[in-house]
Amino acid sequence: MMTPAAFIARTNGGDWREGDPVCALWAAEFWREVTGVDVAAPYRGRYARPFEWRRMILLAGGLEEFCRKAMAEFRSGETQNGVCVARVGGRTFCGILSGGRLFIRSAGGVYSPTGFTLLEGWGA
Numbered sequence: 001m002m003t004p005a006a007f008i009a010r011t012n013g014g015d016w017r018e019g020d021p022v023c024a025l026w027a028a029e030f031w032r033e034v035t036g037v038d039v040a041a042p043y044r045g046r047y048a049r050p051f052e053w054r055r056m057i058l059l060a061g062g063l064e065e066f067c068r069k070a071m072a073e074f075r076s077g078e079t080q081n082g083v084c085v086a087r088v089g090g091r092t093f094c095g096i097l098s099g100g101r102l103f104i105r106s107a108g109g110v111y112s113p114t115g116f117t118l119l120e121g122w123g124a
Contacts, residue, residue, distance in 0.1 A: 002033045004081050004098035004124065012110040024067070026105040027083040027094040031071075034124040039070045063092045064119050071122050079123035087117040097121060 007030045028040035047053045060066035067085045068076075080100045086093055088104070095104045102116045
């Protein structure tokens with residue numbers, strides 16, 4: 001079984017473009033590898049530019065609501081390992097929880113902020 005730590009180590013780095021929905025797709029890819037369910041499948045190919053991605057998020061009511069809709073078939077709750085929506089420094093991100101620590105993928109690769117507020121989590 002894929003562990004969060006193994007996935008994070010394997011996927012740290014790689015291609016990233018400014019404005020890409022990298023945090024959401026990265027978390028969705030981890031979920032797909034663990035569960036076999038691609039929660040991002042309905043959204044892939046529905047946008048060509050970062051603006052279109054942001055518009056989808058806004059129309060859904062924000063990133064937190066967007067993720068709740070994508071993960072609707074799974075039970076949520078606080079978790080030590082899985083995927084989540086968290087707030088860091090006033091911004092909302094999709095991330096991966098490993099041992100209770102949050103990991104987010106961005107332009108600089110994967111990082112783990114020291115402080116965050118867990119908004120919703122799904123155990124893997």
